[in-house]
Amino acid sequence: MIAVISDVHANHLALTAVLEEIERLGAEKIICLGDIVGYGPEPVECVDTVRQRCDITLCGNHDFALIYGAQDFNPIARNSLDHHRSLLMPRPDAEDETERRDRWQFLKDLPYRHVEGEYLFVHGAPRNPVVEYLRKIDVLLGLKKKIAENFQEVDWLCFNGHTHRAGVITSDMEFLVPDELRGVFEPSFQQKAIINVGSVGQPRDHDSRASFATIQDDKVDFHRVEYDVEAVAARIAATPGMAHSLADRLLEGR
Ligand SMILES: [Fe+2]
Numbered sequence: 410m411i412a413v414i415s416d417v418h419a420n421h422l423a424l425t426a427v428l429e430e431i432e433r434l435g436a437e438k439i440i441c442l443g444d445i446v447g448y449g450p451e452p453v454e455c456v457d458t459v460r461q462r463c464d465i466t467l468c469g470n471h472d473f474a475l476i477y478g479a480q481d482f483n484p485i486a487r488n489s490l491d492h493h494r495s496l497l498m499p500r501p502d503a504e505d506e507t508e509r510r511d512r513w514q515f516l517k518d519l520p521y522r523h524v525e526g527e528y529l530f531v532h533g534a535p536r537n538p539v540v541e542y543l544r545k546i547d548v549l550l551g552l553k554k555k556i557a558e559n560f561q562e563v564d565w566l567c568f569n570g571h572t573h574r575a576g577v578i579t580s581d582m583e584f585l586v587p588d589e590l591r592g593v594f595e596p597s598f599q600q601k602a603i604i605n606v607g608s609v610g611q612p613r614d615h616d617s618r619a620s621f622a623t624i625q626d627d628k629v630d631f632h633r634v635e636y637d638v639e640a641v642a643a644r645i646a647a648t649p650g651m652a653h654s655l656a657d658r659l660l661e662g663r
Contacts, residue, residue, distance in 0.1 A: 410435060410625045411525075413606045415442035415532070415570025416469065417459065419449030419493065420610030420659075423619040426636035427609050428462055434632075436623060442570040442606065443469025443519065443532035443539075447486060448655055449610050450644035452493040456512050468519035469532040469571065470540050476517055485652045492650050527565035528624070534569065535562035535603070543603060544572055548584040556582060560601050566629075567603040568622070574614045575607030575622070575631050586614075587631035594629040604629055617662035 412431040417424050431439060441463040446452040448471075459466055471479075471486070475494055479487045497516070499509045521538040523530040534541035536559050547555055559567075560580045577585045577594050580601040585594070596602050607620025614620075618633040642656035 410623050411438045411440060412436035412621060412623050413440050413442065413530070413568050414463070414609050414621045415606050416444040416573050416608035416610060417441070417449075417455050418444055418447050418471070418608065418610035419452040419455050419489075420619075420641055421449075421451035421454040421458065422641050423610045423634075423636050423638075424455055424458055426634045427619050427621050428458070430632065430634045431621070431623075434623060438465075439463045440523065440530055440568075441466040442530060442568065443467040444471045444570065444608075445469070445516075446475050446490065446493045446497070447471030448489050450641065450648050450651070453496050453512070455610075456497065456516065460512075460515055465523050465530070466519055467523060467530060467532050468516075468521055468539055472516055472519055473539055476513075485654060489651055489655065492648070529563050529567040531567065531569050533571040535559045535567050542572055543569065543578060543605070545574070545576060545584045545586075548578055548582055551582070553582065556580075559603065563601050563603065565598075565601055566596055566627075567601075568624075569603060569605050570608060572605060572613070573608035573611055574605060575620050576605050577629075578603045578605075590631070592631050594631070596627060596629070607631070611659060612662045613658075615662045617660060 445455050445459050479490045499506045531538035534543045575587050606622040609619045617638045618635050623630045642659050645656040
């Protein structure tokens with residue numbers, strides 16, 4: 410069994426709860442699709458835990474912007490990243506910066522894509538792995554060219570995150586949410602699929618529980634895990650410089 414997590418967003422309580430559930434399920438491998446940082450109260454702890462526990466970790470747009478700048482981010486996301494950068498970036502004059510340097514190098518070295526057999530793993534989209542969004546609305550609007558160009562990069566199944574909403578886009582231009590699938594997607598060999606595992610640390614589908622997926626025998630199970638959302642919202646509210654709206658959206662799952 411492979412467990413796939415994404416969009417941790419510095420939410421260490423959610424990450425810990427998800428990793429406990431993954432251990433209970435007995436997954437042999439954990440793949441993280443990026444966005445370890447941004448938005449939440451505990452970026453350092455999340456980077457350390459992801460480094461320790463995940464076998465493969467990819468680069469998300471927030472991880473990229475932490476290193477290279479968040480000029481095109483909205484002010485709330487940018488402020489939280491500025492705060493995270495102050496906690497993670499090595500300080501040239503400080504002594505014993507080994508831990509910070511190691512974390513920074515880990516984040517800098519994150520790959521953009523990972524392939525295992527006929528599975529492709531990315532943060533955003535197959536053709537533009539770090540920043541492009543693939544949303545339900547793309548399917549509803551019939552953006553065939555965009556979807557087809559992305560499927561060109563996929564052998565059979567692609568796993569992604571980035572939208573913070575779990576769901577499946579098929580090469581037949583269907584969008585399915587886990588509820589419609591009763592939590593299980595059984596892919597057919599006749600069609601390709603892009604499977605969004607949702608977000609551990611900031612779900613946006615009006616369900617505040619942490620989201621992830623597992624793959625076993627080519628079958629995908631979607632999971633939700635409860636954790637102490639109020640405690641994390643309180644930590645965000647208590648962090649100077651971080652917008653209270655980030656706490657509110659966590660409580661509401663939006
Ligand atoms: Fe994200």
